[in-house]
Amino acid sequence: MQDQLDKIVKETQDALSNAKDTASLEALRVKVLGKKGSMTQILRGMGAVSADQRPAMGRLVNEVRAKLEELINRQAENLSRMEKEMRLKLEAVDVTIPGTEPVMGKLHPLTQVVRQVQDIFVGMGFAVADGPEVETDHYNFELLNVPKNHPARDMQDSFYINGEIVLRTHTSPVQARIMTTRKPPIRIICPGRVYRVDQVDATHSPVFHQIEGLVIDKGIHLGHLKGTLDEFARRMYGESVKTRFRPSFFPFTEPSAEVDISCYLCGGKDPNCRVCHGSGWIEVLGCGMVNPNVLTMCGIDPQEYSGFAFGMGLDRITNGKYGITDLRLLFENDLRFLDQF
Amino acid sequence: MFVPMKWLKQYVDVPMDVEEFSSRMIMTGSEVEGYEVLGKGLDHxxxxxxxxxxxxxxxxxxxxxxxxxxxxxxxxxxxxxxxxxxxxxxxxxxxxxxxxxxxxxxxxxxxxxxxxxxxxxxxxxxxxxxxxxxxxxxxxxxxxxxxxxxxxxxxxLGMNDTIVEFKTLSNRPDCMSMIGVAREASATLGSPLRMPAMKQVAGTGDIHDFLQVEVRDPELCPRYMSRMVRNVKIGPSPKWMKDALTAAGMRSINNIVDITNYVMLELGQPMHAFDYRHVDGGKIVVRRAAPGEKMTLLDDKEITLTQDMLVIAGETVPTALAGIMGGGNSGIEPDTQDILFESANFNAYNVRITSRALGVRTESSARFEKRLDANLAQMAMDRAMTLVEELGCGEVVGGCIDICHADLAPKTLDVSTAAVNRLLGQRLSGETMAEILEKLMIHTRVEGDILHCDIPSWRGDLGCAADIAEEVQRIYGYDTIPSELLSGSMNQGGLTQEQKDSARIKDILAGMGFYEGMTYSFMSPQTFGKLLLPQDSPLRNAVRIMNPLGEEYSLMRTTLIPGLLQSAGNNLSQRIDTVRLFEMGRTFHPKQMPMTELPQEVNRLGMVIVDKRADFFTLKGMVEKLLEAFRVPDVHFAAGGGSYLHPGRKAMVTAGGDWLGELGELHPDTQAAYEMGSRVLVAEIDVDALLAHQGPATVFHMLPRFPAVHRDVALLVDAQQPVGPMIDAMYKTAGSLLTEVSLFDVYQGQQVPPGKKSVAFALTFRCDERTLTDEDVEKLMEKVLVAMASDYAAVLRS
CATH class of the missing domain: 2.40.50.140 (Nucleic acid-binding proteins)
Structure with a gap:
């Protein structure tokens, strides 16, 4: 019987090394350990063993059986691991094939810039206000210190609906609307569409966008204007940006200033810079202390309150930010353009 | 205005290079457009x-x-x-x-x-x-x-010069002259100003023996001065004058005309010289033109005048368009003997509208329309006579005709230093302010807190403390303004719910695959035809622009659809075959015609889809999902909508009975009008109405604990029967245990009788308290089928 067992072990070991897949291994398991398997046959033959030898023999047979089971199981694990590896290898994909594109659109670059600007001012405690695009001459001009025959009307060639109604030429009438309806303190910005008589070309558009800001409170001075806009410039263009305030003229502010920022692209080092054209400065906005005449006309006492206002062209800021060289692209809605932002 | 540095340096020292000069001038408020160094390549x-x-x-x-x-x-x-x-x-x-x-x-x-x-x-x-x-x-x-x-x-060659181009701010007409720029340079650099010689030339004889002047409209001509020069010798100007004019961008004509131009560029006062021969009747009449009166200008252009235009005329014939250009009949010729110099002040607004109306803009009109100082007329006349003598071009006649209705009295302004400091956020002493103002030739006396300022006649722009504050700060330096953050509590900042919701609409649309577009707010009247709008369509009721850029841009849009179609079409012509675009913007609707008040402005959302895989239901599903995002209750879609939509594939969407918008496939005729080759889907939603119909805030529902029971049912109904009401009726009949009805098939064809269609629904039943039995569900199904049979003649398909 011992010989028989040795033979079975030997045969099984040989067969194991030949079992190259789980199927042939399974066949081997049946052949050895199955109901009609060789080990089962041995166990069945235990009856023929003498009673005194039976316990020792039985132990031996069980040991061998356990050993064979283990050998087969180990081989089964090996095989299944190898087969899994093979399968995974076959399942490999070419990861350089482009991904399947989900359907997703994008927001207009101007909207993205408006949101960025808006976020900055909202963070400084500003609310966002709104006003009509078709506006009365009264709000668009008169209340802003630009009476009918004032030379400053030359600066704005307006679209007229009739003698009293215009397409607003700037977002400033919202200032006047806010001042005539709300009590200070006032801290608002107003993004919106504005209109001027300009033929369409790479740098002009009859329709464009501005954002207006207005602060009215007790004790507001030119320093607050500068502080607010310095802060805006830093958050919009980065900590290292410098601002330059130059005296200027707007009928509705006095003193007035134009604000330039140091060129974020070349820092003034590139004479052919597409953003600053080598000057090192980019004109970004106009601003000033609200003209006392404007305050008075809007029902705010200039002895008690003062304030500042600013306005900037969003299209230009957008173009500068992304390096867009033709204003018309903003309104053509070419998907090859819109998809870039 | 072109300022040759050589000319400027006659009045003020500029001890620095042009680059530094420009930047210093910019920082005190002059706008420098650029500069050109002449004579490049002439070194050595x-x-x-x-x-x-x-x-x-x-x-x-x-x-x-x-x-x-x-x-x-x-x-x-x-x-x-x-x-x-x-x-x-x-x-x-x-x-x-x-x-x-x-x-x-x-x-x-x-x-x-x-x-x-x-x-x-x-x-x-x-x-x-x-x-x-x-x-x-x-x-x-x-x-x-x-x-x-x-x-x-x-x-x-007169090319050892640099020309700086200055832009004149509209409140500083005094800077449209060499002297004006020199004054700014003097204040900026602290260099003293040197005025040119302006003698009161006595002359011989008396102008009154030769000329009578009558100003009929003093409002349009506050001042008119005239002097006469006899026996003039017309010839070329000296080289220095020619060089100066050429450098400043003007052409040298002859000594007399050059003197008028030189004085204009130097002092900012336009002048005119008339040939006395052509002043008929020895009389100058400053009057409004007769309606329809004609005259020929120096440039041979014939113009027709209106009575809003001011002319300088002889007894009968106009010889100049006041403040703008001389007439063709009054020019100085080689044989001219006696001339009249005009130095006048004209109404700025009138010069501007006349110049605009006739399309004639000159160096003269550009100055007058910015409102000139009436005192300047005198200075200019003196300067011109000084030059006539200096150049020896004729005999100055004694006397000067000066008809003046302008207020020439010097103006003063009292300003508190505290007010100035308060506005500037500075702590400047009265003395410092006075010192700065003196540099600007504003003579200032300090008395306690008060600055008594004598305003120079050419500074008509100074009228209040804020103006003085700006003058002080710009010379003191804008770079010294302290940078201070706003303080104080502001609890009204942030976006309103409506603003946040509008932003969210855009985000949702982008998530659905739409690109955001922007189009002009204008619309062409031709759009109406393209959209097949009936004559009484409210969309035809548009705000009309008086002075549009062209017919194409003459109306304010009443719908966003045309702009989007245009944009989609542009993309198609670029061979981009799948387009999803949206725009959020305003449409404009007059309340009455003619308009007496502002139109209503409505925030709209327009959507357009061009996609072979999309149909009406693609777009409808998107609109439904958008409304769902704002929890809009009681939403209904009904057949109908604009004329530009396919009559059988268009719907209006309402909430609680109010119109929210419409959607559908584009009408083939409209599609053809926009030259688009593929099927187009469009929707337009009233954003204001949508947000007004927003539902209440979400309340959490417990997740279901008991299993659902599903039943499918196919019904035969009339082919024309809309499915929507059937679904509504199922919910209504079965009550709250029916949690979902979904349509999964609509079939018409051989398997069903003609004129009928088969509609198949999957119904889901569920109860929150217990597991539903088959018996429960059968009862409900029975009720539903009975209702379907009685209300819709629906027959259960076996």
Whole structure:
């Protein structure tokens, strides 16, 4: 019987090394350990063993059986691991094939810039206000210190609906609307569409966008204007940006200033810079202390309150930010353009 | 305005280069557009005298010149030109010169003899006869006047100058002159100002013996001054005056006209000179034109006048369009003998509208329309007479006719230093302020807290403390403004819910695959036809622009659809075949015609889809999902909508009975009108209405604990029967245990009788309290089928 067992072990070991897949291994398991398997046959033959030898023999047979089971199981694990590896290898994909594109659109670059600007001012405690695009001459001009025959009307060639109604030429009438309806303190910005008589070309558009800001409170001075806009410039263009305030003229502010920022692209080092054209400065906005005449006309006492206002062209800021060289692209809605932002 | 630095330096010292000068001027409020350095490439080109001229021993066509170029040793230069002669003064380019024509001058040998330079033609210096007479002859430029050898040629040509271009701010007409810019430079640099000579020339005789002036409309002509010069000698102006005018961008005409232009550029006061022969009746009448009256301008343009236009006329015939341009009949000619100089002040607004109406803009109108100082007329007249004498171009007649209705009284302004400091956020003393103001020629006396300011007549822009504050700050330096953050509590900041919701709509649309577009707010009247709008369509009721850029842009849009179709079409023509675009913007709807109040402005959302895989239901699903995002209750879709939509594939969407918008497939005719080849889907939603119908805030529902029971049912109904009401009826009949009905098939064809369709629904039942039994569900199904049979004649398909 011992010989028989040795033979079975030997045969099984040989067969194991030949079992190259789980199927042939399974066949081997049946052949050895199955109901009609060789080990089962041995166990069945235990009856023929003498009673005194039976316990020792039985132990031996069980040991061998356990050993064979283990050998087969180990081989089964090996095989299944190898087969899994093979399968995974076959399942490999070419990861350089482009991904399947989900359907997703994008927001207009101007909207993205408006949101960025808006976020900055909202963070400084500003609310966002709104006003009509078709506006009365009264709000668009008169209340802003630009009476009918004032030379400053030359600066704005307006679209007229009739003698009293215009397409607003700037977002400033919202200032006047806010001042005539709300009590200070006032801290608002107003993004919106504005209109001027300009033929369409790479740098002009009859329709464009501005954002207006207005602060009215007790004790507001030119320093607050500068502080607010310095802060805006830093958050919009980065900590290292410098601002330059130059005296200027707007009928509705006095003193007035134009604000330039140091060129974020070349820092003034590139004479052919597409953003600053080598000057090192980019004109970004106009601003000033609200003209006392404007305050008075809007029902705010200039002895008690003062304030500042600013306005900037969003299209230009957008173009500068992304390096867009033709204003018309903003309104053509070419998907090859819109998809870039 | 072009300011030649040489001219400017007559009035003020500028001890720095032009770059620094520009930036300092910018920082005190002048707008510098740029500058141009003249005479580029003329370095190392000097006046040379041909001391000796000899034939080249080895070449017939070359000459050897011994040149005196102002140095101790003469130079030898070889030339091939024929027009040179001994003693001639010529431009000599020395070694190192880099000529404007591109030639670089090096020492060389010509046929064995050394040549250390080149004699230049006008062409090689890139100049024309206008710059120097004789510049265009074939050969070396022979200088006419006497110059010291060695003089830089740029000086001879008047090109040793830099021209700075200033932009005049609309409140500073005084800066449209050399003196005005000089005053700003003086204040900016702290250099004293030197005024030009302005003598009160007495003259002989009396102008009143020759001329009568009548100003019929003092409002349009607050001041009119006239002086006479007899026996004039018309001829060219001296070189210094010609050079100055040319450098400033004007053409030299003759001594008299040049004087008027020179004074205008110098002081900012436009002047005019009339030939006395053409002043009919010895009379000047300043009057409004008669309606329809005609005149010919100096540039031979014939214009028709209206009574809003002011003319300078003789007894009958207009001789000038006041403040804008002289008439063709009044010009100075070579045989002119006696002339009248006009120095006047005209109403700014009137000059502007006249100039606009006629499309005639001149240096003169550009100044008058910015409102000039009436005192300036006197200064200019004095200056002009001084120049007439200086140039010796005629005999000044005594007396001056001066009809003045303008207020010439000096103005003063009292301002508190505290008010100035409060506005500026500064702590400047009254003395510091006064010192700054004095630099600007605003004579200021400090008395305690008060500044008593004498406002110069040319500073009509100064009228209140804020104006004085700006003057102080701009000279003190805008870079000294303290940077201070706003303080104080502001609890009203942030976006409103509506603003946040509008932003969210855009985000949702982008998430659905739409790109955001922007189109002009204008609309063409042709759009109405393209959209097949009936005559009474409210969309035809549009705000009309009086002065549009063109018919195409003459209306304010009443719908976003045309702009989006245009954009989608543009993309298609670029061979982009799938387009999803949306725009959020305003439409404009007049409340009455003609408009007496502002139109209603509505925030709209427009959507357009061009996609082979999309149909009506693709778009409808998106609109439904959008409304769902805002929890809009009681939403209904019903067949109907705009004329531009396919009559069988369009729907209006309402909430609680209110119109929210419409959607559908584009009408084939509209699609053709926009030249689009593929099927187009569009929707337009009233954003204001949508947000107004927003549902209440979400309340959490417990997740289901009991299983759902599903039943599918197929019903045969009339082919025309809409499915929507059937679904509504199922929910209504079965009650709250029916949690979902979904349509999964609609079939028409061989398997069903003609005129019928089969509609298949999946119904889901669920109870929150217990597990539903088959019996429960059967009862409910029975109720549903009975209702379907009775209300919709629906037959259960076996």
């Amino acid at each position: 080109v000097v006046v040379g005298r041909i001391a000796k001229l000899e034939q080249h021993p080895n070449a017939d066509r070359l000459k050897v010149c011994t040149m005196d170029v102002g140095e101790t040793e003469p130079l030898q230069i070889i030339t091939g030109a024929d027009n040179v002669f001994e003693g001639a003064l010529v431009p000599a380019a020395l070694v190192g010169a880099n000529l404007p024509c591109g030639l670089k001058i090096k020492a060389s040998k010509l046929r064995g003899l050394p040549s250390v330079g080149m004699l230049c033609s006008g062409e090689e210096l890139c100049i024309t006869d206008a710059v120097y007479p004789g510049a265009e002859v074939d050969g070396i430029l022979i200088l006419q006047e006497e110059y010291t050898p060695g003089t830089p040629i740029a000086e001879v």
